[in-house]
Amino acid sequence: MSEDVFRAVVRAIDAGERAALVTIVSTSGSTPQRVGAKMLVYEDGRTAGTIGGGCYENDACGHAREAIRLHRPQLVRYNLNDDLAAESGLICGGQMEVYIEPVLPTPDLYLLGAGHVSAEVARIALLTGFRVHVVDDRDKFANAERFPGADIVVDDIAGWLKATPLPHGAYVVVVTRGHRHDYDAMRELVGRQTRYLGLIGSRAKVLRVFEALEAEGADPARLAVVHAPIGLDIGAVTPAEIAVSIVAELIAVRSGRIAERHVAAAALRASVGR
Numbered sequence: 001m002s003e004d005v006f007r008a009v010v011r012a013i014d015a016g017e018r019a020a021l022v023t024i025v026s027t028s029g030s031t032p033q034r035v036g037a038k039m040l041v042y043e044d045g046r047t048a049g050t051i052g053g054g055c056y057e058n059d060a061c062g063h064a065r066e067a068i069r070l071h072r073p074q075l076v077r078y079n080l081n082d083d084l085a086a087e088s089g090l091i092c093g094g095q096m097e098v099y100i101e102p103v104l105p106t107p108d109l110y111l112l113g114a115g116h117v118s119a120e121v122a123r124i125a126l127l128t129g130f131r132v133h134v135v136d137d138r139d140k141f142a143n144a145e146r147f148p149g150a151d152i153v154v155d156d157i158a159g160w161l162k163a164t165p166l167p168h169g170a171y172v173v174v175v176t177r178g179h180r181h182d183y184d185a186m187r188e189l190v191g192r193q194t195r196y197l198g199l200i201g202s203r204a205k206v207l208r209v210f211e212a213l214e215a216e217g218a219d220p221a222r223l224a225v226v227h228a229p230i231g232l233d234i235g236a237v238t239p240a241e242i243a244v245s246i247v248a249e250l251i252a253v254r255s256g257r258i259a260e261r262h263v264a265a266a267a268l269r270a271s272v273g274r
Helices: 002-017 056-071 116-127 157-163 178-188 203-215 239-255 263-270
Strands: 019-028 039-040 046-048 074-079 097-102 108-111 131-136 153-155 170-173 196-199
Touching: 002 019, 002 039, 002 046, 019 056, 039 056, 056 074, 056 097, 108 116, 116 131, 116 239, 131 157, 157 178, 157 196, 170 178, 170 239, 178 196, 178 203, 196 239
Parallel strands: 108 131, 108 170, 131 153, 170 196
Antiparallel strands: 019 039, 019 097, 039 046, 074 097
């Protein structure tokens, strides 16, 4: 059975699916499964394998989904003669511990734009566990010399986005060379289900982009989850400092330390005095 679970783990990683591996690590007394029994729980609640069934397995599934969301392992103890076991008739009289370990594929980070900030973001993101892709139409900027270790695409950003599906759970940083390019990229991205979508620029610039997108029919609820202005507020000024603030925000989202930041267009209007 564990072999099937391990195959499911490999498939989940290959498909870019987030999951958690639940393993019985200790038992005492009478329990429905032995040490080593495993179950894989997917982000959407699907499972592969079993740790014995019953209400405690359902409870472990809930803990597993929490571990996925928070990007943190858990150790959970069950007393199988308590009310939880009684609900399913599993009065075994034993105890067991399960270790819940998130199985998270390497996240894909797409940097749209290959300027100075993007180069610094790529350097730090590679060091912190992201798979980096860079898209720009200028080969003098988007090249392996400036972005060692990254996947380079030299193409029109909006055209490439229109023709290319992004993987599940992608992180996207919009750092193009100008307002118009930012707008064209955001128009292609705002309806997609990304794990993170951030737009660089001042609040006034972000507001202008949002207003233009709303005028074209973009859903304000989708705009509300864009991280804009991008990055944590650490007083960053230089490209390297700005990159630190951006990657720190990416890590915080990946680890579940911050949820998607809701920056509604109305709040942006208020912040710029409208």
